[in-house]
Amino acid sequence: MPDDFFGGLDFGTSGARISIINFKKELKYTNSVSYQYGFKNPNSWINSCEKLLDNLPLDIKKNIVNLAISGTSGTLTACTLRGDPIGEAIPYDQACNENKILIESITVGEDHLQTPYSSLAKALKLIDKFGENIILRHQSDLITGWFLKDWTYGEEGNNIKLGWSLIKESWPKSYLKTSWQKCLPLIIKSGKILGQIDTDLAERFKLNKKILLVSGTTDSNAAFLAAGLGDEEGLTVLGTTIVVKKINKTPIKEKGITTHRVSNKWICGGASNAGCGILSQFFSDLEIKELSRQINPSKNTSLNLLPLNSRGERFPVNNPFLEPILSPRPVSDSLFLHALFEGLARIELKGWEKLYELTGSLPKRIVTTGGGSKNPQWRAIRERIINIPIISCKKTTSFGTALLAINAK
Template sequence: MLNNPLVLGIDLGTSGLRIAIINTKKKLLYTSSRSYPKSLEFCEDWINCLRNLIQKIPIDIKERLVSCSVAGTSGTLLACRTNGEPIGQALPYFLTSSLYSNEINKLFSKECAGSSTSGSVGRALKLINLYGTKILLRHQADWVSGWLLNNWEYGEEGNNIRMGWEISNSSWPKSFQNLNWINCLPKIIPSGQLMGNICSKKADELNLPRNIKVIAGTTDSNAGVLATFPKKNDGVTILGSTIVIKKFVDKPLLGKGISNHKILGNWLCGGASNAGAAILLDFFNLEYIDELSKQINPNKYSGINLIPLSKQGERFPIDDPNLQPKLEPRPVSDSLYLHAIFEGLAKIEARGWQKLQELGADLPRQIITIGGGAKNITWKKIREREIGIPIKICNRPPAAGVASIALQTLL
């Protein structure tokens, strides 16, 4: 075994990619990020960002890497040929598929992440209609893992829950058996399992050791949870482009827009809204947000009720592909408008925790928050006021969370 081995986490989010390198004690040694030049839909952006970031890792760190693991946005789906060559653009996780609602309903006998029109099945049906059944359907993390391996056979279980994969049964739903596109789906393996060694050609291209192992990763939101080291009574909110809430539970919870993952031997339940910090950048830049935040009294109400979605459609805490954004009235004061957006987002998060409680989860005693939005103290205080639960900020990047999965090869 290499002395002082290190592992690499690769986290693909909505707006860009981040890498993190940790040691066997999970200490963060290196991290770097890059925004997608175009957008989430372009898989060449995923690879170009990955190449750029890995090539800039200091050589003394890079040569000690022994394994890596990939996290990606849950539900972003790409059609490709059997050799991994992409066909068209990826369909992003926030693209709803109400056009296929009848077909989706016929495939599921109970509510789950896959039964929602915001799940991956509708996107799969759209891609099948576009390109036929002699293709592969791969979620973002699975396709990037396949690129590293030069083998697109596999899919990690958590990344395929929104396609209908049942973790409790380790199988696709029985209704999938007669699908004419069942062979488009991946062979599912659990998070933390060895997928194989990096392709030697890719290792040479990235100037990485040829014996690096690729370990099945997880979703970007689960990576965020792992980065916080939560206790059972903690809840975790990831404030990235979207709001994601997660909590460990005793047994899976059933409901549209609800996902149940098996992480570290425990059930992790949660949901993801289409609303999040991305809406802030539709109106203000980061520097102006910081300036305006200082002008807001978080203990007072704005008096303006907004639904701060960037576009039509919501998946959690309510599953409604037709829900319209409500971004008016816009007051003359920019600080008052930002105040109202913060409140609107906080109310969505509060309803999310209430939804999990209605389905059987205990409310968390504290909420650990990670992601770019976690740093805003004004927003934090408004969230505490709306939710009624203490909030703690974690500054570790989700990429460090998925890197911890890559440690499985050393255990």
């Protein structure tokens, strides 16, 4: 009797990854692809999903029983009522300042929505551009809909930045009076079975026709699940952006902070606009690895870079006008990389200080996931600057998403 398999697909900034696990949570298969048309183009997400499905070995295709999808939190796209993406998505790190006054008037007391990075700000911009005869979906919800050929649903965590309240289990009352409420998804808790894969799609990719789609989560929550974090540990995701998260007894409502609920715990934290993205702007992955070997992590470069991926910051400060500082650039590439690592470690430190201010405690140990987590020199620099022991977790975000698929109800 062949194993049943559980799949997790994660849509990040640099590409998409799939992990297939069995009931014992053993990783049976993984693969990743980068986006063909760039991150902002939703057809890239669909196209990379198709490539990942095409490349699955047949025995896996036939024995996947549950599938869950995660994606970047706060990347919103407009679609036709039939789920076809319209134009480019607005990515999580793009500030939309256009409807500030309207947003303040409909989100009184909801500070986390009153930022130009909220999905609400992006939703209003998309409605201004494309009208109200559209639906608005985040990355994870769009792809889940693509598998079902039904775009009705939205997963709770992915929609917090759009205004969904995990506590009240509703949209803000002020939305009821708007004409655009119909553009929002019907919210479902994470880890719930939504329905069976579309038959034509299953046939096209030779997949088990009985695959059940499970409502997924955000990329950072999936990383949290993969890391299996303890109450006294913190999570740092070193992906295109740096995300810091810790468990807290109560939710926190503040600009730049998101409170999610994962495995019945409140997970508080924030995502910077700085991260590995800036490394990729200057160096290939191989160059990063080789140049890192020349770095002495115990030394301080005394260069004070602020390595934001672009203008504007979400967390630890929420300022859409903050400019990156990338000069002076030393002649030595390894010295420059060293200084970038230090600048990123200082941003992470400020993140932890901000969470200390809001929660009253620091983690005893930091678990790190994401592309940057495999770098030992960066880890040592981070330990020197942050002064908290750090370990790397080899499990990927899509592995965490696959865990949701196992535990589906």
